[in-house]
């Protein structure tokens with residue numbers, strides 16, 4: 493480029509000197525230089541016109557070669573032509589990537605929907621038409637919450653808590669169960685992925701029904717067996733001596749089985765029954781006082797020191813028997829696993845974030861690697877310790893489910909040798925002002 497430019501300057505200087513010399517020879521240097529300058533101007537104007545015409549007539553998707561030219565103009569024409577061809581090449585590559593992306597998303601069974609920062613539909617693949625009934629191109633720019641009008645979806649979309657997917661039946665076919673997953677990208681845009689989970693959902697329902705039905709069917713035979721065994725133990729003196737120990741062990745194990753069946757039924761009801769819309773206002777302290785008394789009675793021989801610290805005016809809205817079941821599981825666990833004369837504290841704290849109901853003990857504690865798995869069904873820290881105490885391994889799973897149904901969560905802090913603290917966190921929305929309360933302190937149905 494520099495040599496072209498230098499050549500052009502050199503040529504201009506030489507021409508100027510030649511004109512000056514010719515003008516001087518004929519005695520009219522100014523006129524000759526003026527005529528030369530005009531000629532130079534006309535030449536460049538012509539080149540500019542050729543450039544203008546060429547650019548005007550060029551189809552940028554298929555650029556045509558530039559007019560033949562020499563020197564600096566030849567360089568400019570070739571340079572622009574090269575840029576045009578490069579741009580065309582880049583466009584072709586981009587188009588082929590977009591085509592491929594569109595072809596692959598069209599082949600997907602997963603619905604892909606792009607939503608702009610105003611909540612309008614920008615683009616979607618054919619699976620979205622089938623799964624959520626979007627219509628192309630009619631629904632373009634329509635607000636997603638106007639097309640999927642299910643209140644749970646609108647709530648999920650507006651609250652923008654997308655860390656968990658949402659399960660919902662299809663707006664176009666209620667028999668189809670869908671899972672919605674939304675991610676945000678760019679400047680407030682959203683990508684929504686929707687997949688059909690009907691098969692999985694059916695299997696999950698079958699599993700829940702199966703556990704529920706089996707537990708239900710086993711309840712009566714076990715109750716009968718336990719009943720007979722209890723009667724035999726009551727009438728111990730008439731039993732042959734060698735039968736006493738086996739019968740006592742059978743009674744103990746059938747009690748355990750009864751407990752497992754009871755907890756499995758509770759869990760299955762928590763999983764399959766929708767959260768009750770009619771929630772009662774529960775006076776938390778009287779509920780905890782009742783649970784404290786139960787624990788003191790059940791573990792009377794352990795002589796533990798159970799303390800309750802709870803401001804009397806706290807009411808929560810929820811399901812009484814479910815909350816009873818959750819808190820009593822935690823308190824009975826604390827009493828069960830803590831040594832005789834141990835200390836157990838029940839505390840209720842209210843803050844702007846919600847309500848924290850803690851059960852703290854100075855029992856054996858739990859090693860850190862067990863803590864994340866404690867709420868799994870049948871997970872026990874120490875098989876022998878739990879079997880001794882008659883545990884079912886289902887208690888904390890029940891606590892977790894109950895709290896989830898009350899939009900709450902369970903936090904566990906524990907250190908081996910020092911004790912444990914199980915805290916139930918309930919959101920502020922669950923706190924009921926005492927003025928608006930019709931008090932409910934009746935004993936809950938112990939089935940759940």
Ligand code: ADP
Nearest residue numbers: 825826829872873874878883884885886887888
């Ligand atoms: P289980 O019926 O066996 O008590 P849970 O689900 O209630 O089942 O508890 C799971 C396991 O967590 C128990 O087996 C026990 O090892 C441990 N655990 C629960 N609470 C305590 C506690 N307060 N102190 C020590 N370990 C506990």
